[in-house]
Amino acid sequence: MNEAIKGELLTDKAYQALVSALRTGTLRNGQFVSMSQLVDLLEYPIAPVREAVKQGSAQGFLSTLPKRGVQVLEASPDIIRECLDTRMVLDQEGTRRRISGGDLEGLDDLQRRHETLLEEATGDSAGHLPSKAIRVDLSLHDYLAEGLGNSQLAAAYDSNRIRIAIIQNARPFLHDRIVSAMEEHLAVIDALKKRDAAAATAALKHHCDQTLRWWGVVA
Known part of the structure; x- marks a missing residue:
């Protein structure tokens, strides 16, 4: 398996782990987490976690705060x-x-x-x-x-x-x-x-x- 395909698979798995954490409440409404905390929580390397976060941000259930981390959608x-x-x-x-x-x-x-x-x-x-x-x-x-x-x-x-x-x-x-x-x-x-x-x-x-x-x- 070449590195590009392996990277895509890891990103997909990291994204599914992210979605699972949101659905189960492991990541909660309005919660702020650093990228390093998210890596530990999802148990995937930083690169696929970053890509997963980009997908989540594009779909509106996360917000990326430059140099700070990630915030979960706040249920206003x-x-x-x-x-x-x-x-x-x-x-x-x-x-x-x-x-x-x-x-x-x-x-x-x-x-x-x-x-x-x-x-x-x-x-x-x-x-x-x-x-x-x-x-x-x-x-x-x-x-x-x-x-x-x-x-x-x-x-x-x-x-x-x-x-x-x-x-x-x-x-x-x-x-x-x-x-x-x-x-x-x-x-x-x-x-x-x-x-x-x-x-x-x-x-x-x-x-x-x-x-x-x-x-x-x-x-």
Whole structure:
């Protein structure tokens, strides 16, 4: 393997490690880290880490501060509003395309997963379900993004998905929000099953507005 290919592979691995750290909350909302700290955290050499940081900066979930280091996206009200608005627009278009193309395979499984979590959350007064709730929550948004059928739109969704993960880690699911979020998702799924694009896009707008309120942002 030549050095150029080896360097590209290391950069890809460093970038995936960076994304994982952001999604899991190892790197947190607004956190500042030096490049040497980031090298230690990701466990990759400085060159691929620098390239990974460049990619992260280009996609908007990191900021590079010259001669100082790197800062993780800070979940300000404007950033939260823009990220959720972006997701809603992509979700709504994915919904329209799935319905118009008749591509609704997998909806029954999605519905079952949401109904199961809703039942568990309703009976779990201690609210011990946040990590599962995030996975189920993302499953619907991923499903709608897959319906876009466009690689550039899919890339935009993936990048925004990382930004939203940073926000979610700053304000994790609590019991009451798990219940209401699953109910909002089930309304979207029901409209999809009925092939009612207007109802589905309206349900997605409602879900976006409620999520903004949960995160303390006026819609």
